Amino acid sequence: MMLTKHFGAIGPILGLTLLLFVGCKGATSPVQFYTLAVPDAPAEATHPADTPDAIAVGVGPLELPKMLDRPQIVTRGTGNTLKLDEFHRWGGSLQEDILRSLAENLSGLLRSNRVMTYPWADFFQPDYRVYLVFQRFDGRLGESFVLNTTWTVTDTRGREALAVRRSLIREPLAAADYESLVAASSRVLEALSQQIAQEIKRLRPQ
Numbered sequence: 001m002m003l004t005k006h007f008g009a010i011g012p013i014l015g016l017t018l019l020l021f022v023g024c025k026g027a028t029s030p031v032q033f034y035t036l037a038v039p040d041a042p043a044e045a046t047h048p049a050d051t052p053d054a055i056a057v058g059v060g061p062l063e064l065p066k067m068l069d070r071p072q073i074v075t076r077g078t079g080n081t082l083k084l085d086e087f088h089r090w091g092g093s094l095q096e097d098i099l100r101s102l103a104e105n106l107s108g109l110l111r112s113n114r115v116m117t118y119p120w121a122d123f124f125q126p127d128y129r130v131y132l133v134f135q136r137f138d139g140r141l142g143e144s145f146v147l148n149t150t151w152t153v154t155d156t157r158g159r160e161a162l163a164v165r166r167s168l169i170r171e172p173l174a175a176a177d178y179e180s181l182v183a184a185s186s187r188v189l190e191a192l193s194q195q196i197a198q199e200i201k202r203l204r205p206q
Contacts, residue, residue, distance in 0.1 A: 033091040034073065034178065036101040037186040055110050055204060058126035059103045060118025063133040064095050073178060076140040088178040098137070098189065102130075105193030110200065128162070128200055129154045137185065142176030145184035147192060153199055163199050167192055 068074050072084040090097065099117040107115040116124050132151045139145030146169070153163040169191050171184040 029087050031086070032088050032178065034088065034182045035091045036097050036189060037183065038101055038104040039186075039190055054112040054114050055128070055200065056112070056114035056116075056124070056126045057103075057106055057110065057200065058116055058118060058120055058124070058129045059106065060099050061131060062095055062099055062118070064098075064137065065134065068134070068137055069095060073181070074138050075181065076138055082138075085178070098134075101186065101189045102132075102193055102196070105190055106197055106200075109193060109197035125156060127156055128203065129156070129158045130196055130200075131158070137188075139171075139173065139181050139184060141178070141181060142173060144173060145171045145181060145188055147185075147188040149192065151192075151196065153196070153203060162203050165195065165199065167195055 067082060070084070071089045072086060073088045073090060075083045075085070077083045096117070103115045103117045107113060114124075114126075116126070120126070130151060130153055132149055134147070134149045136146050136148035148166075148168050150164070150166050152161050152165075154161055169188045171187045171191075173180040173184050
């Protein structure tokens, strides 16, 4: 009799606990995954010319700060704080995604399909290599996204630096959300690609 009363007393408590657990679990936001976008190529560059004189460019290696080389998207907080969001993540390797985005941008800007990311196959011999070191590639929600990088264009063997440049690019955010943040990060890479393409065109003999 006492045992029956005991279970009768804790039954409602267990039921309430279970409801709270299910409610909390159901309220958890799903994880959102993001990737960098590449702008549509102009009509004349949709199909880059596959000719013997098409310029060959190797993009990479790329050095990223360790605090950014992670699945979670990193944003700036107040002061010197950083925020890692477990529910907003990169869909793959951020480093690989950046190199892919730069390569696709350069392919359109240089009108060449001979643009490959590091590490490239042994059979590929680039006319120029682009080595990048990112000091910043992050932003603050509702404000802007910032890219601070030093990049070097070298010869085909990577032994001679033909140009060393520093780029500081800031892109405002359209809204205070992660979708706007990632869109702005894609735009700063587009702007960087334009600077690199201009430098390669300057270096290339006419």
